[in-house]
Amino acid sequence: MKVEIFTPVIYYGSPDSRPGWPPVARLFESDRGLLSISRGFEQCEAAFEAGFDSLNLAEHHYSTSQMTPAPHLFAAALGQRLPTAQIGLFGTDLPLHNPVNVAEQYATLDNLLGGRLRFALLRGTPNEYTTYGTNPWESRERFDEAVKLIIATFTEPEPFGWEGRYYRFRNIALFPQPVQRPHPRILLSANSPASASLAGRLRCDIGISFADPESAARSVAAYREAAVEAGWEPTADNILYRQFGYVAESDEQARKDAAEMNWPNGSGLFTSGNPELMAVMGTAGAAMAGVPKGVPLDPAKAPAPIFSAPFLGGPDTVLEQIKRVHEQVGMGRVEFIVTGAADAMSHENVIRSIKLIGQTLIPTLHGIE
Amino acid sequence: MTTGSTSIVAEAPGAAFTQGSVTADGFTVRYFEAGTGSPIVVLHGAGGPRFTVALDLLAESHRVILIEMPGWGDEPNTRTETLAQLADTVAEAVAAIGIERYHLLGTSMGGATAVWVALNHPERLISLVLEAPATFRVGATPPGPGVSPEEMVRRFRVHPERVPAFDAPDPAAQAKFWPLVEKLLASRPEYDEEVAALLPSCSVRTLVLFGDEDGIVPAANGRIFRRLLPNSIYLIVHQAAHDIQGDRAEAFAETVGDFVDRGLLFFLPETPTLINP
Numbered sequence: 001m002k003v004e005i006f007t008p009v010i011y012y013g014s015p016d017s018r019p020g021w022p023p024v025a026r027l028f029e030s031d032r033g034l035l036s037i038s039r040g041f042e043q044c045e046a047a048f049e050a051g052f053d054s055l056n057l058a059e060h061h062y063s064t065s066q067m068t069p070a071p072h073l074f075a076a077a078l079g080q081r082l083p084t085a086q087i088g089l090f091g092t093d094l095p096l097h098n099p100v101n102v103a104e105q106y107a108t109l110d111n112l113l114g115g116r117l118r119f120a121l122l123r124g125t126p127n128e129y130t131t132y133g134t135n136p137w138e139s140r141e142r143f144d145e146a147v148k149l150i151i152a153t154f155t156e157p158e159p160f161g162w163e164g165r166y167y168r169f170r171n172i173a174l175f176p177q178p179v180q181r182p183h184p185r186i187l188l189s190a191n192s193p194a195s196a197s198l199a200g201r202l203r204c205d206i207g208i209s210f211a212d213p214e215s216a217a218r219s220v221a222a223y224r225e226a227a228v229e230a231g232w233e234p235t236a237d238n239i240l241y242r243q244f245g246y247v248a249e250s251d252e253q254a255r256k257d258a259a260e261m262n263w264p265n266g267s268g269l270f271t272s273g274n275p276e277l278m279a280v281m282g283t284a285g286a287a288m289a290g291v292p293k294g295v296p297l298d299p300a301k302a303p304a305p306i307f308s309a310p311f312l313g314g315p316d317t318v319l320e321q322i323k324r325v326h327e328q329v330g331m332g333r334v335e336f337i338v339t340g341a342a343d344a345m346s347h348e349n350v351i352r353s354i355k356l357i358g359q360t361l362i363p364t365l366h367g368i369e
Numbered sequence: 370m371t372t373g374s375t376s377i378v379a380e381a382p383g384a385a386f387t388q389g390s391v392t393a394d395g396f397t398v399r400y401f402e403a404g405t406g407s408p409i410v411v412l413h414g415a416g417g418p419r420f421t422v423a424l425d426l427l428a429e430s431h432r433v434i435l436i437e438m439p440g441w442g443d444e445p446n447t448r449t450e451t452l453a454q455l456a457d458t459v460a461e462a463v464a465a466i467g468i469e470r471y472h473l474l475g476t477s478m479g480g481a482t483a484v485w486v487a488l489n490h491p492e493r494l495i496s497l498v499l500e501a502p503a504t505f506r507v508g509a510t511p512p513g514p515g516v517s518p519e520e521m522v523r524r525f526r527v528h529p530e531r532v533p534a535f536d537a538p539d540p541a542a543q544a545k546f547w548p549l550v551e552k553l554l555a556s557r558p559e560y561d562e563e564v565a566a567l568l569p570s571c572s573v574r575t576l577v578l579f580g581d582e583d584g585i586v587p588a589a590n591g592r593i594f595r596r597l598l599p600n601s602i603y604l605i606v607h608q609a610a611h612d613i614q615g616d617r618a619e620a621f622a623e624t625v626g627d628f629v630d631r632g633l634l635f636f637l638p639e640t641p642t643l644i645n646p
Binding site for chain 1: 578581591592595596602603604605606607608617620624635636
């Protein structure tokens with residue numbers, strides 16, 4: 001099993017700075033910003049030293065939990081600092097963007113990284129539909145078409161145009177082409193059986209985040225079924241499972257460290273003190289899930305949050321937790337988020353945990369099929 | 370449509386088209402015409418001429434002329450031996466109708482015919498539009514007798530419910546013109562070396578359209594045109610199979626109409642993006 005790490009690149013603000021969404025620009029301190037970037041690099045470098053197989057980043061907007069609304073930049077810089085590291089960009093919030101430009105950015109990044117890149121195409125989080133004003137009711141359809149357009153952009157050998165339902169481009173000629181031809185491995189979310197099926201049909205990898213093993217196993221089954229229908233068979237290596245994970249010297253120490261700052265969620269990700277704004281997020285989330293516009297939302301019927309219990313404990317405990325998920329899900333890649341959300345864990349604890357995972361867990365996990 | 374309710378039934382496609390005929394190359398050639406403006410001559414596929422919503426839309430701002438090629442009407446055609454000859458007949462027919470220069474739209478087998486009009490009568494063409502042309506059929510599965518109706522539908526249409534609803538061709542009608550299709554096209558190699566050698570010297574402005582789910586002629590064949598024709602565009606129509614007009618009428622009409630009106634200027638959108646003054 002491969003072991004990967006997702007580094008959000010947290011903004012380590014001064015103690016009196018208020019988290020919450022959207023963040024207040026007035027409260028951003030430049031020296032804290034530079035400190036946060038350097039800590040982000042430090043965490044990635046520690047993970048590389050510790051033997052993690054891939055250093056991963058994500059795209060998120062207007063967030064103290066992520067200094068990466070433009071993750072390709074951080075990825076390119078990271079790739080220069082660590083010239084042999086594998087890097088994963090998981091992933092682009094595709095409905096927010098121009099799909100052809102997304103392909104251009106990844107082609108360029110793959111060249112900058114000498115082919116050490118994998119990336120994901122995702123639909124974004126509900127709050128992100130307010131980032132640029134993107135229609136959340138069209139999220140799934142726009143996304144499906146954009147993924148196919150991106151794959152076409154990477155695979156068409158002659159200049160071509162695309163007359164889609166949501167996207168019209170009459171003159172596409174991707175240059176440079178990526179190092180990895182026709183394109184780096186693409187990962188799609190498999191957090192629902194529908195998205196898992198799409199990934200199977202399009203011969204992509206899948207990523208499942210935070211789901212309980214039973215739901216995750218259902219997604220994997222849908223993925224495999226769709227893949228077989230499309231004429232190929234995924235291996236464990238095509239399946240990634242992402243979870244918050246914090247390892248300390250003992251179970252007790254781990255629980256103590258986590259309780260200190262409410263790891264992993266901290267004071268909440270993308271949460272606002274304004275209930276009307278939170279209601280908008282609920283509407284966007286429902287729209288993304290396929291609830292038609294205008295259907296009143298019954299809070300009692302809202303789906304339960306999909307965060308299952310994180311990996312937390314001493315090395316043996318966490319190993320067992322991972323194995324239990326692996327029994328049902330069969331992933332070939334496990335991806336840790338050690339930091340948690342913005343103010344959930346100190347940088348020092350994160351570094352210590354990364355080193356400990358490297359010493360005590362990675363060799364064992366590498367030995368599991 | 371629910372029974373027993375009052376409903377406005379839309380006119381079937383082609384209601385605005387009027388019929389005419391000319392003599393050309395010893396054949397009586399029937400044609401159907403609607404609209405005014407820049408002329409678009411349309412060459413049908415192996416199944417014969419079809420009225421579509423797409424052509425109705427194009428006829429709102431263009432003069433659209435559907436040619437019924439000899440062999441697909443009442444007169445049998447045992448004389449035409451090659452697509453090039455069929456193309457010559459078509460060119461004569463259009464001249465007999467009285468149109469000097471025109472845009473030429475060819476569908477599937479009609480596209481393969483239109484290519485020969487462009488090669489041998491380039492001075493007649495303002496531009497050329499090829500809808501899933503059958504010239505290059507690398508990796509293709511030919512339509513025809515022996516394929517089940519369900520399978521046929523899937524290869525032609527992502528959306529068989531859209532107007533006009535897709536019907537597998539009537540076997541009796543198919544038997545009439547299939548030998549001609551076989552002789553002119555199906556017996557030709559899947560990569561036409563002769564045409565491939567001639568395309569690089571054809572400067573006719575050309576738009577090639579393929580549906581990304583075309584189950585008759587794989588869309589990748591569009592690349593060949595882009596590679597060989599010096600003044601061409603290859604455009605993938607998303608969520609369309611072989612019958613692009615049937616699957617995505619509005620997208621087809623808008624794209625073809627814009628290309629016909631503006632040529633390569635259609636790379637520059639004209640629609641304003643100013644939200645408010």
